[in-house]
Amino acid sequence: MKYTIEPTTTTTKALLQKQGVKQKPKAVWFAYPMATFVTPDHYNDELEITATEVVAYGAEDCMAHALLEVCEELRTATDCTCTFGHEGGYQIVTILGDICSKKGKPGDIALLRDLCPTMQAQALCGEGRALAGAVLQALDLFGPEIEAHITKKSCPSGGCPAFKTYHILVSKCTGCGKCIKACEDNAIMGKPKFVHVIDQRKCIQCDLCRKACPEGAVVRAGAKKPKTPPRPIPVRRKK
Numbered sequence: 001m002k003y004t005i006e007p008t009t010t011t012t013k014a015l016l017q018k019q020g021v022k023q024k025p026k027a028v029w030f031a032y033p034m035a036t037f038v039t040p041d042h043y044n045d046e047l048e049i050t051a052t053e054v055v056a057y058g059a060e061d062c063m064a065h066a067l068l069e070v071c072e073e074l075r076t077a078t079d080c081t082c083t084f085g086h087e088g089g090y091q092i093v094t095i096l097g098d099i100c101s102k103k104g105k106p107g108d109i110a111l112l113r114d115l116c117p118t119m120q121a122q123a124l125c126g127e128g129r130a131l132a133g134a135v136l137q138a139l140d141l142f143g144p145e146i147e148a149h150i151t152k153k154s155c156p157s158g159g160c161p162a163f164k165t166y167h168i169l170v171s172k173c174t175g176c177g178k179c180i181k182a183c184e185d186n187a188i189m190g191k192p193k194f195v196h197v198i199d200q201r202k203c204i205q206c207d208l209c210r211k212a213c214p215e216g217a218v219v220r221a222g223a224k225k226p227k228t229p230p231r232p233i234p235v236r237r238k239k
């Protein structure tokens, strides 16, 4: 959740309370010129707030995706064309975009760790240096969460749209077949009066079946997946 704030000296905790944030976020981003993540261990530390925007991330938010958004924002905030700021920023955003869309490669984290210190030292604009600093800070703070996108091909928080999967709930499916008709990728198995099942190998997460289902039986799942049968079974739902 994004909040607009005013420059002041305060703690992250007090700031969140002022904004009416009830649940403790897993991290808070203070926008440029602060350009820093703060984690719960430091919510009581006093800060001189110079940013006019903060973003609070909850358990369901993905920090790899958060970092991608932060970097995209910093990149578009500057019209600097120096090699390190412009090209470095482009490379970093591309790598993070790949990580968040299941295309991350084993060497990506090492590449980011290589690229960022040089960019931090050589970029001419403050935004470029801040971008590199934010990446290094995020890798230190949220390394395992970010790396899981590459090593485990999963998004631990379930926040990355590309890592979400579609499932049909046994408790809700009536076997009407509307989802099969809507699916253009032949990714749904089923027949009348049988609970339909999505073939995860074929599903391209297009969302058409979810929109077509009149029963709300098709759900999108992040880290926690519902239990579904491997193949269609007779409908159990009682009308």
Ligand code: SF4
Pocket: 166, 182, 183, 184, 185, 186, 187, 188, 198, 199, 202, 203, 204, 205, 206, 207, 208, 209, 210
């Ligand atoms: S999300 Fe799209 S591809 Fe996947 S099962 Fe539904 S309609 Fe088919």
Ligand code: SF4
Pocket: 168, 172, 173, 174, 175, 176, 177, 178, 179, 180, 190, 195, 196, 212, 213, 214, 215, 216, 217, 218
């Ligand atoms: S998932 Fe929805 S649309 Fe598909 S068969 Fe079940 S009730 Fe019908």
